[in-house]
Amino acid sequence: MSEPQVRATPIPAAESQAMALLALVSCQVGLHACTQGARLAAPLQALQQGQGAFTVGVLLAFFALVPAVFAIPAGRMADRFGFHRPVRVAATLSLMGALCSALSSHVLALCATGALCGAGSGFGMIAVQRTASRMARSAAERISIFSRVALAPSVANLVGPMLAGVLIDHYGFRAAFSALALLPAATLLIAGGVPRELIARAAPVATAPPPAWQMLRSPGFRRLLFINWLVSTSWDVFGFALPILGHARGFSAASIGGVLAAYAVASMAVRLLIPLVAERLSRRLMMVGALGLAGVVLLVFPFLGAVWAMGLGASVLGLALGAVQPAILASVHEVAPPGRQGEALALRAMSVHLSMATMPLVFGAAGAALGASTLLGLMAGALALGTWQASRKGSESHADH
Numbered sequence: 001m002s003e004p005q006v007r008a009t010p011i012p013a014a015e016s017q018a019m020a021l022l023a024l025v026s027c028q029v030g031l032h033a034c035t036q037g038a039r040l041a042a043p044l045q046a047l048q049q050g051q052g053a054f055t056v057g058v059l060l061a062f063f064a065l066v067p068a069v070f071a072i073p074a075g076r077m078a079d080r081f082g083f084h085r086p087v088r089v090a091a092t093l094s095l096m097g098a099l100c101s102a103l104s105s106h107v108l109a110l111c112a113t114g115a116l117c118g119a120g121s122g123f124g125m126i127a128v129q130r131t132a133s134r135m136a137r138s139a140a141e142r143i144s145i146f147s148r149v150a151l152a153p154s155v156a157n158l159v160g161p162m163l164a165g166v167l168i169d170h171y172g173f174r175a176a177f178s179a180l181a182l183l184p185a186a187t188l189l190i191a192g193g194v195p196r197e198l199i200a201r202a203a204p205v206a207t208a209p210p211p212a213w214q215m216l217r218s219p220g221f222r223r224l225l226f227i228n229w230l231v232s233t234s235w236d237v238f239g240f241a242l243p244i245l246g247h248a249r250g251f252s253a254a255s256i257g258g259v260l261a262a263y264a265v266a267s268m269a270v271r272l273l274i275p276l277v278a279e280r281l282s283r284r285l286m287m288v289g290a291l292g293l294a295g296v297v298l299l300v301f302p303f304l305g306a307v308w309a310m311g312l313g314a315s316v317l318g319l320a321l322g323a324v325q326p327a328i329l330a331s332v333h334e335v336a337p338p339g340r341q342g343e344a345l346a347l348r349a350m351s352v353h354l355s356m357a358t359m360p361l362v363f364g365a366a367g368a369a370l371g372a373s374t375l376l377g378l379m380a381g382a383l384a385l386g387t388w389q390a391s392r393k394g395s396e397s398h399a400d401h
Contacts, residue, residue: 016195017135021148023193024128027087028152029159030187031124034094035117037160037180039063042101042110045173051107059107061357062114067122068353074123075346078130079339082197086127091184091191094120098181102174113177118353120184126349128152130342131194133333142333143283146326147274154268215344220335223389225351227287228328230386231321232352234294236359237379238263238301238317241372245302246310255307262311266318274326283327287390290324295383302373 043056067074077086097116100109132149136142160180167176215221239260246256297317304310329345336344366375 020194021132021135021145023190024132025149025152025155026190027187027194028124028128028149029156030183030190031090031094031121032153032156033160033163034098034180034183035063035121035160036157037164037176037183038098038101038113038117040161041164041168041173041176041180042113044168045101045105046107046110048173049105049107055107059110059114062111063118064353064357066115066118068350068357070119071122071126071346071350071353072343074126075130075340075342075344075349077123078127078342078345083127083131083194084191084196086123087191088188090120090122090124090127091187092120093117093123094184094187095181098177098184102177102181105173122349122353124187126342126345129329129345131197133330133341133345134197136330139283139330139334143326143330144275146329147271150271150322150326150329151268154264154271157264215336215340215347218335221332221344221347224328224331224335225348227291227324227386227390228332228348229351229355230291230383231294231324231328232355233359234298234317234379234383235321236355237375238298238314241301241376242310242314244372249305251307259307259310259314263314263318266315267322270319270322271326274323283331284390286327287324288387290320290327291383291387291390294320294324295380295387298376298383299380301376 039060042059046056046059074086077089093116097113097118097120100116101113103109129146129149132145133142136145160183163179164176167179216225242259243256246259294317297313297320301310301313301317304313328348332344332348333341366378370378
């Protein structure tokens with residue numbers, strides 16, 4: 001006989017929803033910033049010790065592969081227990097990960113940091129996204145909430161590496177990892193600002209719960225995972241090709257960094273604007289338009305010769321890809337079976353982490369054989385296929401609006 005299944009009712013609407021959402025976003029910033037800071041610090045310390053590129057590659061793989069392995073258990077825990085238990089687990093894992101490298105500089109300690117911080121960030125992200133989706137009282141409010149939650153990784157990508165880099169330069173690696181450990185510790189404290197769900201335990205059942213993979217039988221869910229993979233891969237391809245194209249044209253590192261910054265700023269800006277127009281947006285139209293626009297940008301990007309033109313192209317790409325992610329997250333919630341949103345979000349997260357671990361190798365091989373410009377063109381073609389998939393009924397939810 002299996003354990004009792006837990007069905008969670010949506011978090012009741014409250015006047016303090018804005019504060020609860022701020023606490024949610026802050027919790028993810030703490031976990032994600034710790035991981036991103038460690039992703040910078042751990043490889044740098046390994047290189048300083050004389051480790052080779054292979055060791056650095058293995059080290060970075062831990063950050064992506066471990067959260068992929070534990071994504072489904074994390075989703076099930078979120079479905080069964082709500083927000084607070086998985087976030088406590090996430091913060092504890094991240095805290096232990098940062099402390100491993102604060103206490104030891106051995107390469108095995110650095111690998112443990114990658115595994116624990118990666119797992120903590122993955123656990124926390126699924127719990128945050130699931131709880132955010134259940135705060136919404138309507139489809140329009142859900143996409144508005146997800147646009148705010150999507151700001152957390154952008155903020156964390158600035159805070160974590162900057163904090164680690166400054167502390168490494170001035171005080172060394174031990175101080176950097178010690179400071180990063182304070183971020184998940186803060187998450188433990190801030191999590192108290194998120195209201196608790198009302199968890200109702202169902203009677204014991206004789207059959208085991210269906211496997212998460214069963215959700216892949218849904219054509220709408222498969223399309224969403226494919227579109228989500230396209231969005232993630234498009235950014236990875238752009239990040240891979242930009243330094244190659246910039247270097248070939250003699251651009252300085254600061255100029256290339258400025259193009260990347262233009263993408264980041266545009267991505268954050270569009271997520272701030274979405275809540276203002278969420279009531280008038282069709283998610284299907286948003287996904288179709290964003291994917292099509294991203295494909296056009298990648299197609300013409302190799303022909304943009306000036307830094308300002310590349311910066312403009314990167315800004316448009318940031319607007320497109322930044323707008324589509326909240327729509328995907330909101331749609332995943334609606335196509336998931338009742339009470340299994342955490343597992344559905346876990347499948348989405350697992351596909352992203354596996355892509356992060358494997359795609360750089362594919363890009364390297366394809367880029368060497370075909371060139372960066374051809375790789376961008378192929379990605380534009382894939383986005384055209386994604387645009388067609390997004391236009392099909394059922395890509396948005398069971399009940400399109």
